[in-house]
Amino acid sequence: PTGPLAQKLSDFWQQSKQICGKNKAHNIFPHITLCQFFMCEDSKVDALGEALQTTVSRWKCKFSAPLPLELYTSSNFIGLFVKEDSAEVLKKFAADFAAEAASKTEVHVEP
Structure with a gap:
């Protein structure tokens, strides 16, 4: 990413390293x-x-901007999950991409 998103990610990583110390999550x-x-x-x-x-062109107008996210934490995981209604749109997007990939490349993509 570039621009504001890249800056927010960089800020998050720095704060997270200061608060929690460097860990494997910083490698992903x-x-x-x-x-x-x-x-x-x-x-x-x-x-x-x-x-x-092709798939992005068909679907880009159907995504919320910004994509609504929910914080999830457990004893061994912290992350952001896409809220359910947006997740359904993403699932349909993935299925459409899988179909497009199969028709143009014969590559099997499992959404």
Whole structure:
């Protein structure tokens, strides 16, 4: 990320390191998992990128901005989860991407 989001992430990481000390969570970039891990042949990467761009173009107007998040903490995890109504939109987006990827690249993506 760039701009304000990058700055907020940087501030969060610095504060978190000061309060909690460095830990394994600092090694993982913040993300939202939309699908299971999948393999893609090098020759199909460009087409897979096109499939993603096509899907994003269809769906970008359907996402809330900013995406509503909820804080979740437990004894061994702290994170932000997408609120349920937005999560449903993301699930449909992931399914659409999986279908687009299959049709353009024959790559199986499990949403």
